[in-house]
Amino acid sequence: xxxxxxxxxxxxxxxxxxxxxxxxxxxxxxxxxxxxxxxxxxxxxxxxxxxxxxxxxxxxxxxxxxxxxxxxxxxxxxxxxxx
Amino acid sequence: xxxxxxxxxxxxxxxxxxxxxxxxxxxxxxxxxxxxxxxxxxxxxxxxxxxxxxxxxxxxxxxxxxxxxxxxxxxxxxxxxxxxxxxxxxxxxxxxxxxxxxxxxxxxxxxxxxxxxxxxxxxxxxxxxxxxxxxxxxxxxxxxxxxxxxxxxxxxxxxxxxxxxxxxxxxxxxxxxxxxxxxxxxxxxxxxxxxxxxxxxxxxxxxxxxxxxxxxxxxxxxxxxxxxxxxxxxxxxxxxxxxxxxxxxxxxxxxxxxxxxxxxxxxxxxxxxxxxxxxxxxxxxxxxxxxxxxxxxxxxxxxxxxxxxxxxxxxxxxxxxxxxxxxxxxxxxxxxxxxxxxxxxxxxxxxxxxxxxxxxxxxxxxxxxxxxxxxxxxxxxxxxxxxxxxxxxxxxxxxxxxxxxxxxxxxxx
Numbered sequence: 348x349x350x351x352x353x354x355x356x357x358x359x360x361x362x363x364x365x366x367x368x369x370x371x372x373x374x375x376x377x378x379x380x381x382x383x384x385x386x387x388x389x390x391x392x393x394x395x396x397x398x399x400x401x402x403x404x405x406x407x408x409x410x411x412x413x414x415x416x417x418x419x420x421x422x423x424x425x426x427x428x429x430x
Numbered sequence: 431x432x433x434x435x436x437x438x439x440x441x442x443x444x445x446x447x448x449x450x451x452x453x454x455x456x457x458x459x460x461x462x463x464x465x466x467x468x469x470x471x472x473x474x475x476x477x478x479x480x481x482x483x484x485x486x487x488x489x490x491x492x493x494x495x496x497x498x499x500x501x502x503x504x505x506x507x508x509x510x511x512x513x514x515x516x517x518x519x520x521x522x523x524x525x526x527x528x529x530x531x532x533x534x535x536x537x538x539x540x541x542x543x544x545x546x547x548x549x550x551x552x553x554x555x556x557x558x559x560x561x562x563x564x565x566x567x568x569x570x571x572x573x574x575x576x577x578x579x580x581x582x583x584x585x586x587x588x589x590x591x592x593x594x595x596x597x598x599x600x601x602x603x604x605x606x607x608x609x610x611x612x613x614x615x616x617x618x619x620x621x622x623x624x625x626x627x628x629x630x631x632x633x634x635x636x637x638x639x640x641x642x643x644x645x646x647x648x649x650x651x652x653x654x655x656x657x658x659x660x661x662x663x664x665x666x667x668x669x670x671x672x673x674x675x676x677x678x679x680x681x682x683x684x685x686x687x688x689x690x691x692x693x694x695x696x697x698x699x700x701x702x703x704x705x706x707x708x709x710x711x712x713x714x715x716x717x718x719x720x721x722x723x724x725x726x727x728x729x730x731x732x733x734x735x736x737x738x739x740x741x742x743x744x745x746x747x748x749x750x751x752x753x754x755x756x757x758x759x760x761x762x763x764x765x766x767x768x769x770x771x772x773x774x775x776x777x778x779x780x781x782x783x784x785x786x787x788x789x790x791x792x793x794x795x796x797x798x799x800x801x802x803x804x805x806x807x808x809x810x811x812x813x814x815x816x817x818x819x820x821x822x823x824x825x826x827x828x829x830x831x832x833x834x835x836x837x838x839x840x841x842x843x
Contacts, residue, residue: 358711365688369649373637381578385643388695392734392789393702393726396638396648396691399787402807402838404498405463405478409834410781413815415744415773416710416718418634418652418687 457484461838467504469815469830474504474529492541494552500533508609510677510770511668512753512761513824520823531613533558546573559613560593560663562625580638588630593617594663596624604766607676610663628658644695649688656683667768669754679749679769685712701727710744716774718744736785738811746776752819760819772827775820783811783834805840 381389392398411417458481465476480498487493506529511519539552548571556563567586573579593616597607615623636650661677669675691706704724711717719742726736749767752775756762791803815830 369637372639372649380576381640381643383576386577386640388644388697389640389646391695391702391728392787393728394646394693394695396646396693396704399785399807399838401459401480401482401840402461402785402787402809402836404480405461405465405836406783406809406811406834408478409465409476409832410813413773413813413832414718414742414779415714415716415747416687416708416712416720417654417685418710419650419689419706419708 455486456843457840458482458843459484459838459840461836463834463836465832465834467830467832469827472505472507474502474506476504477501490543492539492543494537494539494541496537496539498535498537500531502529502531502533504529506662507665507770507772507822509666509668509674511823512751512755512757513821514753514757514761515668515755516753516821516823516825531559533561535563546577547571560610560616562591562617564589578640580636582634582636582638584632584634584636586630586632588628588632590628590630590658591625592628592659592663594624594626594659596622604678605669605673605675607678609666609676626659628656628660630657631655644697646693648691650691652685652687652689654685656685657681661769662771665770667754667770669763669768671755675768677769677771678767679771679774680714680767683712683714685710687711699727701725714774715748716744716746718742732788732790734787734789736783736787736809738781738783738785740781740813741778742780743778744776746819747774750774750776750819752821753824772817772820776818777815777820778818779813779815781811781813783809785809800843801841803840803842806838807840808835808837810835 388394460482461478461480463476463478465474465478467474478498478500480496482494482496484492484494533556535554535556537552537554539550541548541550549569550571551568552566554563554565554567556565565586565588567584569582569584571580571582574581593610593613595608595610601607617623617625632652632654634650634652636648638646638648640646658681660681660683661679663676665677666674667677687708687710689706689708691704693702693704695702702725704726706720706722706724708718708720708722710719720740722738722740724736724738726734728734747769749764750769750771751761751764753761754763754768785807786809787805787807789803789805790797796802797804811834813832813834815832817827817830820827
């Protein structure tokens with residue numbers, strides 16, 4: 348966040364670290380077993396990451412247009428509305 | 431044999447048409463949002479209505495159609511100047527930059543569902559006075575490990591075009607290009623207007639995982655390649671004494687972001703805590719990070735209340751300067767590009783919000799004889815940005831607060 352461009356080596360090291368963390372989590376994912384009868388809470392609306400996507404769409408659109416970044420909220424497109 | 435086959439086909443057809451008494455076959459959603467922002471000397475008001483209809487003629491197929499619009503009025507920065515230029519001049523940065531636009535987007539989408547997989551494809555068409563957008567997208571989702579793991583891959587491609595003025599034949603250098611005055615005659619055959627293409631490819635992969643009966647996570651990677659005219663065609667930047675040029679940003683931009691989210695249910699309070707962190711980097715040298723916390727609690731059977739807080743911080747684009755005419759660092763020229771876009775400057779922001787959802791789904795009966803479930807939601811959010819360097823002719827931007835309010839209604843039939 349200091350505004351200095353990162354070296355290629357540093358970028359590569361960070362990407363490798365992220366990849367290794369993801370690989371570790373992925374390999375342990377199969378060990379996590381939540382039985383169907385235990386899934387009631389996971390199905391609760393408060394546990395959904397995008398339970399109100401349509402309601403929050405305008406807020407996400409406003410945030411993306413006021414920031415220089417994007418990502419993490421779906422890949423569908425359709426218009427700019429940014430001028 | 432033939433009779434048996436006919437019976438089987440008839441039964442299959444019947445099972446497709448005749449459904450259980452309370453199966454949901456259609457859903458209608460409408461949302462209405464207002465956005466208001468009034469930083470120094472500018473006011474921006476946006477009203478955004480939307481309507482979506484989903485029909486599920488069979489259990490394996492969802493068909494969606496939708497429309498959304500932005501009705502925009504206000505003012506934006508027309509001429510960007512910085513403190514060293516503003517000290518000796520009084521640039522008119524705002525008053526002639528009134529904005530009135532009407533963005534319309536129509537979209538359609540199909541989802542084919544299996545027991546553990548689904549495939550979605552869709553198309554969207556958007557118009558503004560000065561912008562056209564066509565977008566196709568596709569996504570595939572699959573469940574694994576007894577539905578404890580979900581993977582999703584998405585891809586979207588935009589074929590967009592933006593209106594601009596035809597530059598004089600003698601203006602061979604971008605420092606001589608002039609900004610577009612108005613959107614009049616855009617997307618017509620008028621001689622003074624042209625269009626620039628913009629291609630946007632967005633790739634996304636996400637992995638959702640249930641770890642315990644009360645903890646779930648999601649990891650998402652997003653990459654985007656943008657190729658085309660990305661400047662604001664209306665904005666000029668002061669480059670020197672008597673030198674005013676249309677904003678000029680690079681045509682290519684590669685962007686990537688990683689988002690990690692966790693949801694944790696707290697049984698004693700009948701609610702969940704959701705935390706999201708995102709890291710972002712692009713080839714314009716913008717690095718950003720955000721952290722978001724949402725706490726949502728059920729009150730009774732029908733009501734849910736959510737509190738939200740978000741912090742955001744970004745660095746500026748490598749070609750960003752608040753004053754390209756000079757001054758002490760970090761002011762000064764930045765090579766072959768110049769921009770007056772405050773979203774490309776270094777800044778931080780915070781956001782807080784409240785959302786209330788009231789959902790009614792009475793078992794074994796329909797409201798008014800047709801409505802299976804009803805959901806009404808309302809939210810209010812306020813955000814504030816603090817700009818490290820961005821000024822309007824040397825005047826710091828104050829009161830950079832934005833307010834977003836939304837109400838929505840969903841009904842399933």
